[in-house]
Amino acid sequence: MSMSSKRKRIDNLLQIITYGAASVAVIILSLIVVFVFKNGSGLINLDLITNDYHAQYYNGGIENVTSFSNTPKPNILTEEDYYSLKWGIALTDDIDREGKPIIIVSYIAEDSPLYQMYDKNNLDNDSFAIEVENIVQSIKFYDKDSTLSIYGAQHMINELDAESEFREMVFTSLGGGIRGSLITTLYTIGLTLLFALPVGIFTAIYLNEFAKKNRLTNIIRSMIEMLTGVPSIIFGLMGLAVFVPLTVRYTPADSANILSGSLTLAVILLPVIIRSTEESLKVVPDDFRFASLALGANSTQTTFKVVLPSALPGIMTATLLAIGRIIGESAALIFAIGTAIKDDISIFGKSTTLAVHIWSLLTDEPANIELASTISLIILMIVLILNISVKLLSRSYLKRV
Amino acid sequence: MINNVFTIKNLNLFYGKYQALHSINLDIERNKVTALIGPSGCGKSTFLRCLNRMNDLIDSCQIDGEVLYHNDNVYNRNFDVISLRTKVGMVFQKPNPFPMTIYDNIAYGPRCQGIKDKTELNKIVEKSLKNSALWEEVKDRLKDSAMSLSGGQQQRLCIARAIAMEPEVILMDEPTSALDPIATMKIEELINDLKQNYAIVIVTHSMQQAARISDNTAFFHLGELVEYDKTDIIFTTPKEVKTEEYITGRFG
Numbered sequence: 001m002s003m004s005s006k007r008k009r010i011d012n013l014l015q016i017i018t019y020g021a022a023s024v025a026v027i028i029l030s031l032i033v034v035f036v037f038k039n040g041s042g043l044i045n046l047d048l049i050t051n052d053y054h055a056q057y058y059n060g061g062i063e064n065v066t067s068f069s070n071t072p073k074p075n076i077l078t079e080e081d082y083y084s085l086k087w088g089i090a091l092t093d094d095i096d097r098e099g100k101p102i103i104i105v106s107y108i109a110e111d112s113p114l115y116q117m118y119d120k121n122n123l124d125n126d127s128f129a130i131e132v133e134n135i136v137q138s139i140k141f142y143d144k145d146s147t148l149s150i151y152g153a154q155h156m157i158n159e160l161d162a163e164s165e166f167r168e169m170v171f172t173s174l175g176g177g178i179r180g181s182l183i184t185t186l187y188t189i190g191l192t193l194l195f196a197l198p199v200g201i202f203t204a205i206y207l208n209e210f211a212k213k214n215r216l217t218n219i220i221r222s223m224i225e226m227l228t229g230v231p232s233i234i235f236g237l238m239g240l241a242v243f244v245p246l247t248v249r250y251t252p253a254d255s256a257n258i259l260s261g262s263l264t265l266a267v268i269l270l271p272v273i274i275r276s277t278e279e280s281l282k283v284v285p286d287d288f289r290f291a292s293l294a295l296g297a298n299s300t301q302t303t304f305k306v307v308l309p310s311a312l313p314g315i316m317t318a319t320l321l322a323i324g325r326i327i328g329e330s331a332a333l334i335f336a337i338g339t340a341i342k343d344d345i346s347i348f349g350k351s352t353t354l355a356v357h358i359w360s361l362l363t364d365e366p367a368n369i370e371l372a373s374t375i376s377l378i379i380l381m382i383v384l385i386l387n388i389s390v391k392l393l394s395r396s397y398l399k400r401v
Numbered sequence: 402m403i404n405n406v407f408t409i410k411n412l413n414l415f416y417g418k419y420q421a422l423h424s425i426n427l428d429i430e431r432n433k434v435t436a437l438i439g440p441s442g443c444g445k446s447t448f449l450r451c452l453n454r455m456n457d458l459i460d461s462c463q464i465d466g467e468v469l470y471h472n473d474n475v476y477n478r479n480f481d482v483i484s485l486r487t488k489v490g491m492v493f494q495k496p497n498p499f500p501m502t503i504y505d506n507i508a509y510g511p512r513c514q515g516i517k518d519k520t521e522l523n524k525i526v527e528k529s530l531k532n533s534a535l536w537e538e539v540k541d542r543l544k545d546s547a548m549s550l551s552g553g554q555q556q557r558l559c560i561a562r563a564i565a566m567e568p569e570v571i572l573m574d575e576p577t578s579a580l581d582p583i584a585t586m587k588i589e590e591l592i593n594d595l596k597q598n599y600a601i602v603i604v605t606h607s608m609q610q611a612a613r614i615s616d617n618t619a620f621f622h623l624g625e626l627v628e629y630d631k632t633d634i635i636f637t638t639p640k641e642v643k644t645e646e647y648i649t650g651r652f653g
Contacts, residue, residue, distance in 0.1 A: 213460070287497035291559070294453060295510035295566060296487035305509070306499055 036380065040373030043097060048374065051177025052343040057137075060117035060130065060169045068164070071109035081106045082157040086164075088112030091136060091153040097176035097371050098364075103136045103149045103156060105171070120168065130171055137170040178375060180343040181357040184258060187345065188337070188353055189326050191262035192269065196322065199266075200273030201315060207274070208281040209303045227271040232332040239264030239336030253348035261337025261353075265329060269322045276321065280314020281307060313394040320390045324383055330355040354379055404431045406570055406600045407452060412466035414447060416459070421447050423625045424466070429570070434592060434601045436615035436632065438608060440647070443621040445604045449572050452602065453489040454482050487514065490563030494575040496555035498547035498562070503539050506547045506558060510566045525565050532598075533561035534591050553584025560591065564599075571595065573603040577610065589614050608648055612636050620644045 069088030077083060081090040088109030096102045108114065108130065119125040139160055140146040147159040160166070211217040243260040247253045253260070284307050292302040333356050341360060342351040352360065358375050361368040407429035414422035422444045429435050429452075437445040447456065454475055456462045467474045475485055487510070498506050507526045516522060526543070530536040535557045539550070547558055556576055563571055573592075577585040592601055592614050605611050611618050612632060619629040620643070628635065628644045639645045646652055 285497070287493065287495060288499060290455065290458070290493065291497045291499065291562075292509070292513075293458070294455060294486055294491035294493075295513065295562065296483050297510070297513040298483060301513045305513070310500055 033380070036373050036376045038373075039370055040375070040377040043370055043374040044377060047174065048097075048177055049182060049378070050179055051174055053175060053177055053180055053341045054343055055135070055172035055175030057170065057172050058128070058130075058134075059120040060114075060128070060171065061120045062113070062117045062166060062169075065113045065116065065165055067111075068113055069109045069111045071111055074107060077107055082153045083107070084157050084161045087114060087160055089114055089130075089157075089160075091157055093153045096135070096174075098368055099366075099370075101150065101152075103153045105130060105132050105134045105136060108132060114169075117169065130169070133174055134171045135174065137172060139166050140168040140170075141166050176371070178354065178357060178378070180345055181341060181352055181354045181375075182378075183345045184337075184342075184351040185327060185353040185355075187258050187347060188262050188265065188333075189323055191258065191347070192265040192326050193319065193322065195263060195266035196269040196273055197319065200270050201277050203270075204274045204277035204281060205303060205308070208278050209299065209307065224271045224274050228275065232268055232329060233335075235264055235268045236332030236335035238267070239332060243336060247348070251348050255350055256336060256338035257349055258337060258345075258347045258351060261333050264332055264336035265326055268329065268332060269325055272325065273318055273322055276318035277311070277315050280311040280318070283314070284310045313398060316390050316394050316397075320386055323386055327353075327379055327382060328355055329353075330359045334359065405429060406431050406470065408467075408469040408472075409451075410467040410469065412448075412451065412464070412468060414444075414451065414456070415463045417461040421624050422451075425626050427619060427626060427629055429600055429602055430617065431569075431600050432596055432598075433616040434596050434603060434614055436611035436618045437602065437604045437621060438606075438611050438618060438647075439621035439627075440652070441606075444624040445619075445621045446574055448621065449574055449602060449604050452570070452572055453486050453491055455491065457482070487566045488568050489570045489572060490566055490568035491572045492556070492559050492563055492574070492576045495579050496552055496559055498550070498555050498558050500546065500548060502544050503547050503550070503558065504543040506562055507565045510562060514566075529561040529565040532564050532595070533557045534587065534594075535561055551584070553580050553587060556580060556584070556588060557591065560588075560595075564595075568599065570600045570602065573601065575604050575606060578606060585610075608636075620647060622647070 068086045070085065071088050072085065073081075073083040073090070077090050081092045083090040089105065089112055090107035091103050092106040094102050094104045114130055117128065117130065119128040122128075136149060136156065138146050138148045139156065141159070141163055142165070144159075147156045149156070207217060207221060239260055240256070243263040244256050247257055247260045247263075248255065251257075251259060288306050288310060289302055292306045293299070297305070330353075333353055337352060337356065338350045339352055339356055339360050340350040341357060342349065345351050354375050358372045361372040361375070405428045407427075409425055409427045409429075412422055412425040413420065425448060437449060439445050450456045451464065451468055452470075452475075456464065464476055468476055470485065470489070473480060475482075499509060501509070504526055507529050508522045511522060511525050516525075527536065527540075530539065535554060538554060539545075539558075542549075547555065550558060556579075560571070560576075577588050580588065589610065592603065595601060596616075603611075603615065615632045617629065618632045618635040620627045620635065620639075620641075622643055628639060628641045630640075635644060636648055639648065
């Protein structure tokens with residue numbers, strides 16, 4: 001009797017530990033998601049994804065204004081929008097993605113004389129025009145002090161309204177977008193998989209299907225296992241020491257670039273892909289191999305016509321995990337791909353992935369946690385979409401066979 | 402002599418140090434069903450796998466003696482294993498169709514031999530399915546997955562897959578042990594039809610099955626061939642005491 005009650009207590013304790021551990025794991029994971037969501041959801045919009053990171057600077061000049069605007073302040077504008085009837089422009093105070101105060105153009109009337117502005121830097125630029133959502137930095141006048149964005153929108157409108165000409169208006173596009181880093185991430189995923197998947201899959205096939213089970217293959221296998229545990233920053237050093245000089249020498253690149261980053265990531269991913277492909281080849285029943293061989297197929301035909309197709313769902317899962325690694329990797333890429341945030345992306349040029357973009361934002365002074373969270377949210381969504389699509393793909397594949 | 406497809410002379414087989422077969426001598430006749438019976442672990446399946454060299458896949462397996470297929474020793478160094486396996490088909494204990502369509506399962510063997518012509522493949526598929534009595538059941542769903550078939554149908558598909566290679570011999574390793582009585586009956590009927598064109602060697606645990614379908618029966622015990630004769634002689638007037646004890650159910 002006392003034995004069974006003791007047994008019962010131990011069982012209860014074990015159950016409590018199991019449930020406790022599971023709850024801790026779930027709580028930590030949801031806390032991360034909640035934190036990222038709370039901080040990041042405010043900034044998320046399509047502009048962030050499609051915009052350039054670096055703002056374009058424009059210097060507009062205007063001379064001999066012949067006709068002024070007479071459009072009254074539209075109803076859609078609020079108290080916060082300061083409007084100049086004469087110039088047909090509304091300005092409003094805002095803060096940018098870095099948290100600094102800025103003045104944004106919230107409305108321009110169709111008959112605004114500001115459309116007569118010309119590009120002072122390039123007189124041939126016919127498409128030059130100020131647009132809604134541009135940021136006005138300063139307006140310089142002929143006979144009085146300039147008005148700057150730090151004085152606020154109201155001051156700027158009052159100063160402008162009092163004049164009928166000005167020397168120069170400096171305005172910029174919005175900037176702060178992550179289009180460049182997003183494209184770099186996509187390029188990096190594509191290139192890395194291009195390098196890592198064929199090498200990894202064929203190595204796994206060699207190890208599992210063709211290699212004799214001897215000491216040499218065992219050594220190779222344990223070396224591969226060991227590589228999965230090496231910190232990625234060490235691979236980053238290798239990328240800097242090997243792939244960056246290689247790409248500089250044989251391609252138009254002149255420093256760390258997407259190609260060198262992808263090659264480094266491919267090396268990081270190789271052991272992961274080899275291991276998981278080998279695992280999925282191992283679970284293919286030997287019955288299939290025997291049936292194929294007994295039909296007079298050779299071992300190559302057996303491997304590529306029967307074994308590999310059966311292992312495909314497992315290989316797809318491995319690929320998904322690999323993509324997750326590529327999107328999330330930052331330590332190695334700081335060396336191997338660089339930290340320069342760019343808008344014009346070339347495989348041989350400097351640029352940076354979303355993960356390194358986050359790293360840059362967090363090492364800025366002050367750290368931009370909001371934007372970093374927004375980018376994290378975007379990364380989470382990309383991973384989620386990939387996850388679901390791979391699940392659907394392998395499900396439809398399994399249904400077919 | 403001319404009617405023998407296989408002549409086995411003094412065959413010994415070792416798994417590492419363990420000897421699984423002891424100097425087996427046996428002839429397999431054309432257009433006959435040869436049943437291999439005996440208790441578990443007696444070496445009958447091992448012997449069967451010697452005939453198409455499937456034992457090659459086991460690293461520790463060593464063989465001496467001769468397995469003559471039309472007077473060529475299949476264990477000769479330069480004997481072509483691939484062509485042997487196209488001539489000696491095999492059906493396994495568990496139905497093991499490939500995870501492909503019914504059509505692709507049958508066409509797999511011919512395709513591996515380089516046959517690509519669609520009309521030829523269509524002909525092979527239809528003929529094989531008809532000869533394995535499966536055509537009527539699957540002719541409208543050749544593009545369905547072979548995994549959607551029932552166990553008995555899957556096993557007949559595996560027989561059709563072997564027939565598609567137009568072999569001379571079909572080896573069957575307990576082909577009905579995973580099937581229900583009705584599916585078993587269908588397979589037995591099929592074996593009876595097939596022996597007009599093929600030599601069939603079947604390993605079975607069921608003595609009734611051996612008695613029903615085979616012409617010759619070989620009784621194995623502890624890696625030795627105890628007795629080999631016409632099936633009705635084995636089951637009515639066996640020469641060896643061991644055989645009589647086994648078929649009357651006194652051991653095994």
